[in-house]
Amino acid sequence: MSTLAGLTAALDWIGLIVFAATGALVASRKQMDVFGFALLATATGIGGGTLRDVLLGQTPVAWVRNPAPLIACVVVAVLVFFTAHVLQSRMRLLLWLDAAGLALFAVTGADLAMSAGAGTVASVVMGVVTATFGGIIRDILGGETPVILSREIYVTAALVAAGVFVGCRLAGLPGSTALIAGFMSGFVLRGAALHWGWSLPRYRERPGR
Amino acid sequence: MSTLAGLTAALDWIGLIVFAATGALVASRKQMDVFGFALLATATGIGGGTLRDVLLGQTPVAWVRNPAPLIACVVVAVLVFFTAHVLQSRMRLLLWLDAAGLALFAVTGADLAMSAGAGTVASVVMGVVTATFGGIIRDILGGETPVILSREIYVTAALVAAGVFVGCRLAGLPGSTALIAGFMSGFVLRGAALHWGWSLPRYRERPGR
Amino acid sequence: MSTLAGLTAALDWIGLIVFAATGALVASRKQMDVFGFALLATATGIGGGTLRDVLLGQTPVAWVRNPAPLIACVVVAVLVFFTAHVLQSRMRLLLWLDAAGLALFAVTGADLAMSAGAGTVASVVMGVVTATFGGIIRDILGGETPVILSREIYVTAALVAAGVFVGCRLAGLPGSTALIAGFMSGFVLRGAALHWGWSLPRYRERPGR
Numbered sequence: 001m002s003t004l005a006g007l008t009a010a011l012d013w014i015g016l017i018v019f020a021a022t023g024a025l026v027a028s029r030k031q032m033d034v035f036g037f038a039l040l041a042t043a044t045g046i047g048g049g050t051l052r053d054v055l056l057g058q059t060p061v062a063w064v065r066n067p068a069p070l071i072a073c074v075v076v077a078v079l080v081f082f083t084a085h086v087l088q089s090r091m092r093l094l095l096w097l098d099a100a101g102l103a104l105f106a107v108t109g110a111d112l113a114m115s116a117g118a119g120t121v122a123s124v125v126m127g128v129v130t131a132t133f134g135g136i137i138r139d140i141l142g143g144e145t146p147v148i149l150s151r152e153i154y155v156t157a158a159l160v161a162a163g164v165f166v167g168c169r170l171a172g173l174p175g176s177t178a179l180i181a182g183f184m185s186g187f188v189l190r191g192a193a194l195h196w197g198w199s200l201p202r203y204r205e206r207p208g209r
Numbered sequence: 210m211s212t213l214a215g216l217t218a219a220l221d222w223i224g225l226i227v228f229a230a231t232g233a234l235v236a237s238r239k240q241m242d243v244f245g246f247a248l249l250a251t252a253t254g255i256g257g258g259t260l261r262d263v264l265l266g267q268t269p270v271a272w273v274r275n276p277a278p279l280i281a282c283v284v285v286a287v288l289v290f291f292t293a294h295v296l297q298s299r300m301r302l303l304l305w306l307d308a309a310g311l312a313l314f315a316v317t318g319a320d321l322a323m324s325a326g327a328g329t330v331a332s333v334v335m336g337v338v339t340a341t342f343g344g345i346i347r348d349i350l351g352g353e354t355p356v357i358l359s360r361e362i363y364v365t366a367a368l369v370a371a372g373v374f375v376g377c378r379l380a381g382l383p384g385s386t387a388l389i390a391g392f393m394s395g396f397v398l399r400g401a402a403l404h405w406g407w408s409l410p411r412y413r414e415r416p417g418r
Numbered sequence: 419m420s421t422l423a424g425l426t427a428a429l430d431w432i433g434l435i436v437f438a439a440t441g442a443l444v445a446s447r448k449q450m451d452v453f454g455f456a457l458l459a460t461a462t463g464i465g466g467g468t469l470r471d472v473l474l475g476q477t478p479v480a481w482v483r484n485p486a487p488l489i490a491c492v493v494v495a496v497l498v499f500f501t502a503h504v505l506q507s508r509m510r511l512l513l514w515l516d517a518a519g520l521a522l523f524a525v526t527g528a529d530l531a532m533s534a535g536a537g538t539v540a541s542v543v544m545g546v547v548t549a550t551f552g553g554i555i556r557d558i559l560g561g562e563t564p565v566i567l568s569r570e571i572y573v574t575a576a577l578v579a580a581g582v583f584v585g586c587r588l589a590g591l592p593g594s595t596a597l598i599a600g601f602m603s604g605f606v607l608r609g610a611a612l613h614w615g616w617s618l619p620r621y622r623e624r625p626g627r
Contacts, residue, residue, distance in 0.1 A: 027621065028621045030567065031620045031621050031622065032567075032620060032621060033571075033574070033617065033618035033619060033620050033621070034618065034619075034621075035573045035574040035577060035618065036566075036567075036573060037621070038573075039546075039550075039566070039573050042543070050473065054263055054268070054472055054473070055259065055263070055268065055269065055270050055273065056268065056269045056273060057268030057269040057270075059268070059472070059473065059474065059475030059477075060473065060474045060475040060534070060535075060536070061473050061475075063540055063543075064473065064474060064531070064534075064535075064536045064537070064540045064544075065535075065536070065537065065540070066537075067537050067538070067539035067540050067543075070539055070540065070543055071539060081621060084621065085621075085622070113273070116269070116273075117269075117273075117274075118269070118273045118274070119273070119274065119275075119276050120276070121276030121279050121280060122272055122273045122274070122276050122279065125251070125272075125276075125279055126273075128248075132248075136350070140349065140558065141554070141564065141566065141567075142567075143563070143564065143567060145352070146350065146352065148245075148248070148350065149239065149241070149245075149350075149351075149352060153242075155244045155245060155247075155248050156242070156244040159244060199242065200242035200243065200244065201242060201243075202240045202241060202242050203236065203237045203240050203241060203242070203243075203246070203290060203293065204240065204294070263472055263477070264468065264472070264477065264478065264479050264482065265477065265478045265482060266477030266478040266479075268477070322482070325478070325482075326478075326482075326483075327478070327482045327483070328482070328483065328484075328485050329485070330485030330488055330489060331481055331482045331483070331485050331488065334460070334481075334485075334488055335482070337457075341457075345559070349558065354561070355559065355561065357454075357457070357559065358448065358450070358454075358559075358560075358561060362451075364453045364454060364456075364457050365451070365453040368453060408451065409451035409452065409453065410451060410452075411449045411450060411451050412445065412446045412449050412450060412451070412452075412455070412499060412502065413449065413503070
């Protein structure tokens with residue numbers, strides 16, 4: 001495995017774990033039992049990458065042969081089940097973990113799409129798909145308002161992360177630089193939006209439409 | 210490319226554009242930012258065809274290699290973002306564009322399934338899947354009441370469009386005739402249902418169930 | 419076809435039919451027309467198996483070549499459309515049929531995953547995916563509260579059914595024994611939970627989180 005592939009794999013693992021934790025936190029808000037935690041953690045952790053692999057035609061999907069990601073999601077679910085009550089604000093933590101997962105999966109998703117031969121635009125889109133789909137599943141299964149509809153910058157942060165990564169690669173920068181630059185751009189943007197309530201200009205209703 | 214394949218591709222493009230516009234109109238109802246418009250337009254425009262290709266095993270899905278459909282959806286999203294306020298009734302336009310996309314994707318979806326070797330029943334079902342899935346995603350992501358639950362004839366119109374197309378093909382009629390006949394049947398049926406409030410007899414609750 | 423494959427296929431057919439019936443019962447609760455019944459019955463009946471096949475890379479999915487499952491779902495939908503009003507309690511029947519389908523698809527899903535070369539953990543997960551996904555689609559399309567969020571043991575029953583099946587196979591028991599043992603474990607557990615209102619300890623909110 002090349003150094004780049006190794007770094008991508010490491011970031012992908014971190015994204016999986018933080019997304020699994022957000023799924024478990026939603027389960028805690030819904031007062032589920034421990035298997036409900038496991039279901040939501042697993043669906044959130046592996047959902048985005050699974051959809052990406054299906055769309056790229058890379059099936060059977062990776063976890064059919066290697067169950068490590070499944071096991072990791074379940075372990076995270078159990079840990080959160082027994083520790084979430086000590087947290088000051090689960091919603092706040094959920095949003096910040098989601099922000100980290102979003103930026104991580106945006107760059108690893110775009111990188112894996114490029115490696116699979118996808119073009120520039122498709123790689124950026126695949127980064128956004130990978131980054132957002134787990135959270136979409138989580139919020140649908142958990143009956144929460146979808147985070148993609150939140151007023152603060154969200155989809156845009158995934159798009160920026162994937163776009164900066166792909167742009168750096170096209171500019172000939174090393175893969176590790178591109179990964180870090182893309183991740184930081186997306187995470188800082190989403191984090192700033194969360195902290196200061198940033199949002200882009202929204203479509204406004206006007207009289208007579 | 211044969212003439213039929215060319216006509217199918219053209220109708221598929223029109224379906225993509227009108228569905229993308231419905232996604233953007235839902236985004237306008239939710240007062241999203243321009244990237245929210247792009248997400249909903251893209252998911253709605255490519256959703257049905259993407260699911261169809263995955264079920265038929267035609268992966269990587271088409272837009273991984275050719276990003277033109279993705280770019281078209283984003284362009285539609287931006288246009289709607291800056292012009293939707295001039296419309297008299299966005300909801301009305303949304304329903305009519307959705308009707309056109311429904312009938313278009315029903316025939317092109319059935320045609321592409323037949324070309325891929327699917328049987329008669331599966332081709333009709335694949336037409337219905339292609340026609341309805343984009344709208345289902347749109348309404349889930351946008352938090353709208355799913356249009357497939359609307360009281361007026363909806364799923365039936367997709368079924369009629371796909372059924373007439375497949376019937377014409379089995380009867381030996383030319384592909385272009387089948388495409389036009391199928392599209393017109395579905396669009397006129399859904400349009401009439403919208404205009405006159407047509408609905409099929411619905412299941413009625415009765416005492417003692 | 420071996421005896422085991424024959425039994426698995428038979429149980430899979432029963433699962434398809436009972437899940438299709440639950441889809442039609444949800445359609446009756448929403449007072450849909452007969453094509454709405456057909457859509458919900460079909461999506462619920464084939465949804466879980468279709469997702470399983472896509473994840474395993476077994477595409478085109480089975481019903482593209484053999485439409486029998488599609489036809490069976492439509493027949494079930496029509497039967498329920500004309501007979502549901504004679505039932506004393508449709509909700510109760512829905513929950514019991516869902517319980518049977520859940521336990522059936524959990525074992526057949528796990529069996530088919532093992533046959534396709536999936537590992538132990540992945541086979542159990544694939545059983546849970548096959549068992550739960552049809553009901554998830556049904557409840558989303560029908561606008562119902564997702565049954566996976568119900569307070570009584572649900573996901574756990576699917577996990578137990580798939581786990582007992584895979585455990586029996588690993589222990590060297592005959593396939594038919596494993597299928598029956600797995601199905602019974604899951605169905606009895608879910609049935610008891612429905613009857614006596616059993617639930618696992620749930621995550622509890624505590625002050626100061």
